[in-house]
Amino acid sequence: MDKALLNEELEPAIGLKNQSLVLTPLQDIKGFLFHHLGRLFLFLITCTSVLLVLLIFFFVIRQALPFLTKFSLVEFLTTSSWYPEAGTPKFGALSLIVGSIYVTLAALIFAVPVGILAAIFLSDIVSLKIRDFIKPVIEILAAIPSVAYGFFAVLVLAPWMQTKWGFTTGTNALNASIILSIMALPTIISVAEDSISAVGRELREASYALGATRFETIVKVVMPAAHSGIIAAIVLGMMRAIGETMVVWMASGNAAQIPSPWWNLAQSVRTMTATIAGDMGETPKDTPHYWSLFAIGVVLLAMTFLLNIISEYFLASAKKKAGKS
């Protein structure tokens, strides 16, 4: 079809045939239809993403609905005993939700300072040449599959923890958070670096001209100017950590408990993602346990959706600021 059209459009222009340059009504309609139908077609294809998001929400929620009608949502979200296979099953997902948030926050404690410092190093301190050497390191860190990190956590880090550092169990919240922080770092670094680099040169130069050191310039001028991008970076890193499955499944010990005392990272925890991954394989279809896993999926989906909106907001405001300056 496009070939015919091509000839029709090109030939008059090139003047191979003695045709009038004015299109006939038929050609006009054809061109109009082609243009608009083509656009419509492209638009529909582009809408696949929208459709997929809707389908994801619909199908995950649909499988979770039977659970929400039979069990209390309040109990699901506020109690912490998770015994889905007991005689009278208990579905208290609080310990799982807390577990997810716990390892994520612990991971951020490691990842945020290192990530922001590294981003500053890349954007403000080293020359472009050295940057080209460091970038691949971050890219490789980001490219390593999560299951490989999990493998490292189980077979290398866990035995170290047990034998060298004297932990009772090598698979614990600390192990999971260390690995999660490594995985969140590339995201944090690249987003934070983008926003720090986007801060205008004039701001830095003005600060230096006033006699500020580099440290002062970065902390008092650049960071405040880039703060929305940095927050977005942290939120994105958090999303990466909270949605991660393999590492926490392999490394966190999978004991459904709320850590107490809360600061003791050496305890086993169990996250939402790990629960879904671990239980789904052994759960018969259409049982309360099966539905409950989808309910956890809904909680997870809601949390990441929320985080996503937050990060979008900050990214958008960072973009606006960059546009202004």
Added chain:
Amino acid sequence: MRSVIRQIADKVFTFLTGTSVVLLTLVLLVVLGPMVWRGSKAVIFEDTTEFRKMQLDLYNRGNPTSIEAENSETESFRKVVYETIDKFKHGIDTEELIDRTKQIYRQFGKELQYKGVTNEQYQEIRSLARELRDKLQTAFESNDKKVIKENIDYVLQYRLNEHFVDTSAAEFFTLAEDFLQSVGNIDLDKRQQYAESLRQIEEIIFRLLGPKPGQSLPALTMDRYGATRWDLAQKLLDELLWSEQWMQEKPGQPMVKIRVARAEEFAGTKLEPLFGYVQENLDKMLLPRPKFYWQYFIDDSTPGHYFGGVGPEILGTLLLTLLAMLFVFPLGVISAAYLVECASDNIVIRIIRMCINTLAGVPSIVFGLFGLAFFVLFFIPLFGGPSKPCILAASLTLAVLTLPVMIRASEEAIRSVPQTYKEASLGLGASRFETFMKVTFPAALPGILTGLILSLGRVAGETAPILFTGAVALGPLPKSLFDPARTLSYGSYDIAVGDRLAMMVPHNQYGMVVTLVLLVLCLNAIAIFLRARMFRKLRGN
């Protein structure tokens, strides 16, 4: 003064930022270094004759005659080991000895019936044989050398008795003699301990040299061969030479692990020379040779990845990822083209963009749930397919997961095509469609391919989305798209935590995960290379 502090703060800060990057590099080295090093041992190692035997049996690889020659070469050295153990065992394993005497007695009784002796004679000989048997048993069970000597001597005086010569009962006397000899220089009170240690030694020898010649072939493939690798053999040798024991140094203190030389444990016995002999002649028993086992990447494996390679896993991973790319490539490119070329900034487009971002933020395990609920249970059965995890469902799930990555990469690539290209084309009278197909798309293609390869790398490593949609740890090669497949990613998980057998073959554990990591990193390297080339081209030099 203040300026000094400010200077110091500045220096410290610079140092800290540098440290963080150094830390990153160190982390990368710590994560990848040991892993790659240990994983490389799955491919490059010193193999033994047992490995070559296994390769011939399982994969029909190698030269049967040379392996036959190796067999006869090693056999003579191995025989000594078995003989030493057997000799020592006669004095130690009393239960086996007693069983043997019972057997002999029974057999002898049967023989006697066919010999045509009278009833009285039969009774007489049989009671004599019973007496010998009982005496032997007393000797075997006794811990007192005097008692043993008495009983054995009593038995031996019947050695030339006409009733026993050339009958099965003659074995009584060889047993008795052997026993007397082997008992001569061991501490009988230690017999229990010896027996236990001997069991361990036999187990180690079994794992080192494989099943004893003449024995029936074990049912499990992993039991049919001894140490297939020289490093494994060395580890077993260490276990053979040293036993680990938990000892309490002082009462009330925790137990500590100590290593005891088995040669010391068996000092003065007939088993003592075994240790030195094995240590010295292990290479002659196993014939180690350097090996580059490239077939690791194509070979199937025995259960638990005990022997063999990761061929099916690589195949499954490639199948899943390439199929996913097939689905996602047109979708991604068309979406990106629309977003760049046709879309204005209105509410609909903003919603679409938000959905793409949402899709990118959905946790991978939720994609797994979605794949299970939608593709496995709804979509594929809708078209008459089977409602079970399969390659098709898994690759569709992966395609959904990677769609946002693909769209973003293509968008960036299309956007990076200079406006002048398009203007030139439009100026020549080409329509927008033609301009896109003939100018923009070819110019953006390297960038799009970069995105494709990057998403390929990401998809190859994903595990969570395929957990319930099409990955298995064990199983035959897939025959159609409606079969589940083994993949490197799920295999790495399974081999790390799921499989007990795999713990015994760490090189295969690491080999699997390193194969995955290298595959992903190679894809990334290709992408980076392509991207660099594209930028050079677009810049025009």
